[in-house]
Amino acid sequence: MSSVPQNKVELMSAISDIFEKLQRDINGIPVEFSRICEIEGNVKGTKISVCDTLAYLTGWGKLVLFWYEEKAAARVVTFPADGFKWNQLGLLAQHFQHEYRDWSFHALQQELLVTTQSIITLIKSLDNSELYEQAWYEKWTLGRMIQFNTSSPMKNVRTKIRRFKKVNKLR
Template sequence: MAVPQNKDELLSEIARNYERLRKDLIALPVERSVEKSLEGHAKGTMMSACNLVAYLLGWNELVLKWIARHKDGQEIDFPETGFKWNQLGRLAQKFYEDYEALTYQELIERLDSAKKEIVTFIESTDNHDLYECAWYDKWTMGRMIQFNTLSPYLNARVRVRKWAKQQGIML
């Protein structure tokens, strides 16, 4: 995948890659969704498919929080209040805990909803605001959205497909 350079490319890549990931997630046996046999986000850890979807949901909802704070003219604690960029393993664990009460299906439905909200925001935002001015440090808003939605979708799909192959699960 080439890195999206504008609004249209970002929307296209999110749509294409999210749908591919979603298809694979839906194909996984629900009864295996809590099995901690996928390589985790922190080195030396294992996670479940539920954890993986919780991680994606956590990032999507965090992006929505950034957007809401930006719209309200409030300061944004990147990546999240109480976390630094070098503490993403700890943040992943927080996401797993935040959503542990949800079923696999509920996690996917909530991820669908968060992704749709992000797409709606991108559609309503002009290319200038997304890609022609810095938003966080040197990064544009479009690039920050891509880093924290599209890139994790791609990474998650690779993890799911590798795990499914190892487990003999047809996707």
């Protein structure tokens, strides 16, 4: 399989595989380490926590679901989100982190699980043509937009989580 999913089966596999690996890594982190800000943030020069990374991934996953629901209902969608432009993704990441700042480590893990399962369910409900054979947002297919905002950031976050675990001797 190429590193970029080219069809429905590869997309589901990419998301499921990286999510399972990320979940294993996160499950090895004690709750008392979950709010330590030692992970490179999405805004240059910032440090975030494991909980913040979960908020970031959940925020993007929920945004993907929102985009789909709004477009399916023929409503106008502001990309990437109301109040944010594509060159403000660091600020959007901070918005997600702020939105979930009071959630427990366990609740964030659960929310990411439910969100990821909802994305897989959405993908299963669509055919390959809907996902990969037509532009959905500008030149991008729906499958690509889902991948850009799920499996790709999950891979990036997993690298950061593994580095955090190594530094904190949590292997």
